[in-house]
């Protein structure tokens with residue numbers, strides 16, 4: 001873990017959405033809100049969505065090179081990356097086959113899971129070696145994600 005945010009109320013916004021036909025922008029925004037809620041439920045952090053203007057956490061879907069020296073690599077491989085506090089940028093690879101389990105979809109990369117992991121980084125968590133924890137370095141699909149006690153220990157050591 002690293003230095004946490006110096007405040008408990010964090011604003012967030014989406015700048016660029018995934019271009020997939022499989023998920024509407026509303027569904028994408030809702031997935032982000034639910035992923036943030038996982039962390040809010042275990043801390044006294046509050047997240048509030050802002051449609052435009054400045055925000056602490058800024059979410060973008062990009063393909064390939066997108067100006068931060070960490071180009072995305074197309075389907076699979078690197079799925080997303082996020083700055084640690086108080087960076088606030090979260091980028092997702094637009095070329096992934098994003099889906100949402102709650103829509104009954106089956107194949108591809110589950111957006112809610114990846115978002116929850118990235119927001120863990122945004123809030124100050126680094127990777128864990130505890131298999132089964134959300135902050136384990138590798139993506140693995142699970143139908144109903146919840147925070148592992150190792151994730152909770154980590155976030156509560158920061159907030």
Ligand SMILES: COc1ccc(S(=O)(=O)[C@H](CC(=O)O)C(F)F)cc1
Pocket residue numbers: 077078079080081082113114117118121134136137138139140
């Ligand atoms: C479970 O959530 C994730 C696991 C692994 C990744 S990743 O394979 O894209 C990882 C980025 C990351 O750990 O956030 C990669 F090394 F770039 C993203 C989300």
Ligand SMILES: [Zn+2]
Pocket residue numbers: 117121127136137
């Ligand atoms: Zn990670």
